[in-house]
Amino acid sequence: NATSSAQLAAQYPASGGTYVYGRKVLGPWAGFFAGWAFVVGKTASSAAMALTFAAYTVPSAWQKPVAVFAVALLAVVNSLGVARTAALARVLVTVSLAGLAVVVAVGFGHGDPALLAAAPAWTAPGVLQSAGLIFFAFAGYARIATMGEEVAEPARTIPRAITVALAAVLVLYAVVGLSALTSLGPLALAESTAPLADVAALSRTAWPVAAARIGAAVAALGALLAMVAGVGRTMLAMARTGDLPRCLDAVHPRFGVPHRAEWTIGAAVCVLVLATDLRGAIGFSSFGVLLYYLVANLSALRQDKAYRRYPRALAGLGALGCLVIAVTVGWPSVLAGTAVLVIGLGYRWLRLR
Numbered sequence: 001n002a003t004s005s006a007q008l009a010a011q012y013p014a015s016g017g018t019y020v021y022g023r024k025v026l027g028p029w030a031g032f033f034a035g036w037a038f039v040v041g042k043t044a045s046s047a048a049m050a051l052t053f054a055a056y057t058v059p060s061a062w063q064k065p066v067a068v069f070a071v072a073l074l075a076v077v078n079s080l081g082v083a084r085t086a087a088l089a090r091v092l093v094t095v096s097l098a099g100l101a102v103v104v105a106v107g108f109g110h111g112d113p114a115l116l117a118a119a120p121a122w123t124a125p126g127v128l129q130s131a132g133l134i135f136f137a138f139a140g141y142a143r144i145a146t147m148g149e150e151v152a153e154p155a156r157t158i159p160r161a162i163t164v165a166l167a168a169v170l171v172l173y174a175v176v177g178l179s180a181l182t183s184l185g186p187l188a189l190a191e192s193t194a195p196l197a198d199v200a201a202l203s204r205t206a207w208p209v210a211a212a213r214i215g216a217a218v219a220a221l222g223a224l225l226a227m228v229a230g231v232g233r234t235m236l237a238m239a240r241t242g243d244l245p246r247c248l249d250a251v252h253p254r255f256g257v258p259h260r261a262e263w264t265i266g267a268a269v270c271v272l273v274l275a276t277d278l279r280g281a282i283g284f285s286s287f288g289v290l291l292y293y294l295v296a297n298l299s300a301l302r303q304d305k306a307y308r309r310y311p312r313a314l315a316g317l318g319a320l321g322c323l324v325i326a327v328t329v330g331w332p333s334v335l336a337g338t339a340v341l342v343i344g345l346g347y348r349w350l351r352l353r
Contacts, residue, residue, distance in 0.1 A: 016237025041288025075266030099215015107179030132329030143230030
């Protein structure tokens with residue numbers, strides 16, 4: 001998915017990501033399918049991240065109001081320009097990495113590799129469903145691709161940013177995951193609702209737990225900030241072609257951001273925060289975003305040879321993987337996601353009529 005997105009972004013450095021690539025390579029219907037799947041999926045992702053932030057910071061009775069406040073605040077920051085978004089993102093990433101460093105140090109300091117032997121037998125359906133849920137945490141390179149109109153030298157910068165970001169995240173996730181597995185063990189980790197805080201608690205002192213909670217909350221804010229920005233750019237691209245209401249086709253004359261789209265997606269996320277729970281939001285999000293990347297991989301398969309940076313087999317493998325994992329993410333998510341996609345496709349059909 002990342003390599004397909006990178007080489008398509010180099011050829012089409014415009015706001016909208018795979019919505020633009022699908023329209024250019026496969027046609028308007030494929031582009032709309034990708035764009036609608038992205039908007040729906042990432043709106044659910046944003047709600048999940050807002051709820052995660054609140055879960056690590058306040059008691060349960062206050063979580064939904066605090067999550068709504070966080071969404072509104074970050075929508076305002078995003079509407080002030082991409083430079084401010086990037087500056088805040090750097091601060092959030094630094095704080096979250098510091099929190100993760102504390103967790104990793106505690107985990108490896110109290111680790112026992114023998115705990116890995118306690119892992120239960122795995123099954124292929126279980127692995128596929130887990131892959132669908134955890135895919136939620138790997139899909140950030142889509143948001144990089146949507147920023148093509150707002151960075152210097154996008155044909156060079158966007159593909160490089162995608163590959164560097166994915167490599168860094170893979171290493172970070174592997175280190176954090178191994179420290180958690182060897183300190184808690186697979187069975188205890190599977191039962192945990194706050195695994196990083198549980199790892200930090202092994203130190204039997206208060207400050208590592210506080211550091212883990214702060215790092216997790218800040219990481220959720222960073223993800224929320226980037227997602228609202230990415231969805232806003234896709235909505236802008238869809239509004240330009242009439243696939244979403246034309247009133248969203250507006251870029252602020254001073255700050256250069258799609259401010260109406262940013263405010264719209266912020267409002268939609270607030271509604272979802274009040275209406276959904278965390279697990280449902282994650283499954284629904286993964287289903288929509290996997291279909292978005294299906295279109296990205298199919299577009300990369302059809303891409304002109306002059307722009308192809310990676311073997312076509314990678315795009316074919318990506319398309320197959322997206323289909324298999326999407327249908328195994330869980331039937332509630334599949335049914336709900338399919339219903340919302342059908343509503344979107346029906347809206348476009350009626351509009352064209």
